[in-house]
Amino acid sequence: MSSIYVDHAATTPMVETCFSAMTAQMLQLGNPSSLHTNGRATRKTLEDARESLAKEIGALPGEIIFTASGTEANNIALKGIFWSARKNGRNVVIISAIEHHAVLDPAHWLAEHEGAEVIQVPVDSEGLIDLDFLQETLNTRRDEIAVISIMHSNNETGVIQPISEVVKLAGEIPVHSDAVQSFKKTPLSFSELGLFALTLSAHKVGGPLGIGALILRRTVEIPALLHGGGQEREIRSGTLNAPGIVGFAVAASSNHYDALRVEELRDSFIAGVRKVIPDATVNGVNAKRLPGIVNITFPGTQSDTLLLLMDGQGVSCSTGSACSAGVHEASHVLIAMGHNVQTAQSSLRFSFGATSTQADVDYVVSVLPDVIARGRAANLS
Ligand SMILES: Cc1ncc(COP(=O)(O)O)c(C=O)c1O
Incomplete structure (x- = not known):
């Protein structure tokens, strides 16, 4: 059959070059946080991978925070930006009605546990978000909005959303976009879109499972979600997954x-x-x-x-x-x-x-x- x-x-399916780069990296000894030669060698490899991925997504290397999945990156973006903005009295979270559960569920969790008000932007029969609804919400609630999260493209239908219009309407309000399905499938640049935050996942682009990235502007300060060794701008502590990161960068730059x-x-x-x-x-x-x-x-x-x-x-x-x-x-x-x-x-x-x-x-x-x-x-x- x-x-x-x-x-x-x-x-x-994993890209062949990613597989060989990962297996080689698995045999490399050295914690990237260690100061000795082994540690520094791993650190150098990781920073090269970070630079390569940054180039692929149109971001600065320092804007990349490696995570264990797209789900984790979405959670950090929503919760982190919400908590940061709540200090200034903002509690409204705007998402679209068609987000992946990795955005829907943290948004609803924030409503249940952290006093957020979630507003969902409806879509039309083609699956495109209603920009007039968003504009109207911004007109009436602008000072209350903590974060806007609208996916770049939908995982069920593939429909691509007008993210640059969203960013234009949002002005100073932080916009996050889940671009897990879009990366390497359609033109995508973090800096050109003018986003505050964007989510990627390696296993959707021929890379390994268990590695993702949150691209986050350097000026956005969010509280730590994982406390520990202070890795990844102190937002996401934990020894970095060197083989995963190397595999992610190789897959993303392979243009297969x-x-x-x-x-x-x-x-x-x-x-x-x-x-x-x-x-x-x-x-x-x-x-x-x-x-x-x-x-x-x-x-x-x-x-x-x-x-x-x-x-x-x-x-x-x-x-x-x-x-x-x-x-x-x-x-x-x-x-x-x-x-x-x-x-x-x-x-x-x-x-x-x-x-x-x-x-x-x-x-x-x-x-x-x-x-x-x-x-x-x-x-x-
Ligand atoms: C749009 C979208 N966001 C987030 C995710 C979750 O990514 P990960 O599997 O890396 O947690 C997926 C995976 O299906 C997805 O399609």
Whole structure:
């Protein structure tokens, strides 16, 4: 049976050069905080990696804070900036309705435990944030707003948000953006966007699991979230994950992802799906999107069933939404775009990446008619 991986938005295959750089680094002895020769050698390697990553994201090396994940970077950004601003009497946290749980949940935690008021910016049927709503909120609540966090692109639909417009409207208010899905897939520069903070994750760009980064302007002072040895501007103590950081930098600078090629595969997939399942609809199809992500609603099906049927055909894809106790919730992203619970639970996410091929596309399209027919039959029984 074929084994087709179309879940690159969940995680990506590791780039070969990253693997070899990491394994070499694993054998290097030396804590980067140690002052002896071994320690200084590791420190030098890490600072070179920091510089290389900074170049890739259009930031200064000193603006990079390494974390253990994109989730951690989002948590530090939201909680840290909120706590800092609260000292000045600001308690409003603005997020979009379609954020990843790694932003949604810390925001709601701040509301439950730290007195934050969370305002969610709605999206239209294409999944684009409502800039008029944001403008109106800024007009009426400007002096109360602690932080604005709007994702650069959505992990379920791939829809790219107008972040530079958000930054323009926000003025002096700190804006954070979760760019985990965008990095290396679409043009992205921290300094050009004028953001205060931005989140990255290595395993979405051919790097290892367990390493992420928060890009944070030097002028933003936030309290320590992890106390200890004072690493990473005293915001995030802990001995640095040297192999992970080296792997992250190598993967990010490898330029193995050809956006145009991936976009062509995606469009060929959409054309194929439309031919074999004419009532399928592509979510966010009219918006500017990432090259690799396609979210499709197949009326009259249940996404959990489709996922298993696809898996039975050797295809790894995703429902895109969070899983709780083994059952996928209806996607809050699709609901925010106007779906009802039923149609939101009839959708699958296919995500193509650097290793995807036209043969993958053709195979997935070829198994779809049978999968959807069986999915519809199961839904009726
Ligand atoms: C948009 C977005 N933000 C954050 C994350 C979390 O990143 P990590 O897996 O590094 O914690 C993900 C991962 O799926 C994501 O897609």
